Amino acid sequence: MRKSRADEFMEFAAGRTGHLFRSACLLTSGDTHLAEDLVQETLGRMYALWGRMARIDNPSAYAQTVLVRTYLTQRRRRSSGERPLAELPESTSGRGDDPALRVALLDALARLAPKDRAVVVLRYWEDRSVEETAAAMNVSSAAVRTRSTRALARLREQLGGDLSELAAAV
Known part of the structure; x- marks a missing residue:
């Protein structure tokens, strides 16, 4: 049937x-x-x-x-x-090993521009290629590479040594 x-x-x-x-x-x-x-x-x-x-x-x-x-x-x-909050509310999902690491990463992602955040999520969370990301966002591959480089640099700048300290605690 x-x-x-x-x-x-x-x-x-x-x-x-x-x-x-x-x-x-x-x-x-x-x-x-x-x-x-x-x-x-x-x-x-x-x-x-x-x-x-x-x-x-x-x-x-x-x-x-x-x-x-x-x-x-x-x-x-x-x-x-809509009013953005200064701090993220406490997570009640109970998933994940380290809430401090999760909050730090989500906070850093929140500080990125929407298109930069989309590039980071598609490239590194979804593990898509530059071309697939470009097609999903309707931009050129060069724009994806540029946004990716700048977004990762901004994340490193925001997280600095905090990320290694948070990751070591996990």
């Missing part, structure tokens, strides 16, 4: 939601509520395109691209009612 499109999408969504959520958490510097919204928006857009997915070679990679572009679009038109 052939699966309906809705069943196929539900199977796809169930398999990709966790991965998309983890990426969204990194993009949003640990804001789980915004990450959930990004994943919902991404899955909604994917569902709208699901009938035409036969033309897309890798739906998982396409979903990741939709997630990053949705994040960048939301960052550009962020509501004036």
Whole structure:
């Protein structure tokens, strides 16, 4: 018996939601509520395109691209009612070995520009190539390399010796 499109999408969504959520958490510097919204928006857009997915070679990679572009679009038109916090709230997820390291890394990521953060997440969290990252962000490969170099330098500057001290404590 052939699966309906809705069943196929539900199977796809169930398999990709966790991965998309983890990426969204990194993009949003640990804001789980915004990450959930990004994943919902991404899955909604994917569902709208699901009938035409036969033309897309890798739906998982396409979903990741939709997630990053949705994040960048939301960052550009962020509501004036939103107020960034000076410090990250305490994490209640219970995941991870060292909360201090997690908070330090998320705080450092939060200080990066949205496009720089997207490059770091795609290149080093998602382990994508320069070309794949460029395609996901709709920029040139040179722009990805430049942003990557500058973002990593900024992260090193922000974390300095703190990162080695935090990592040693783990």
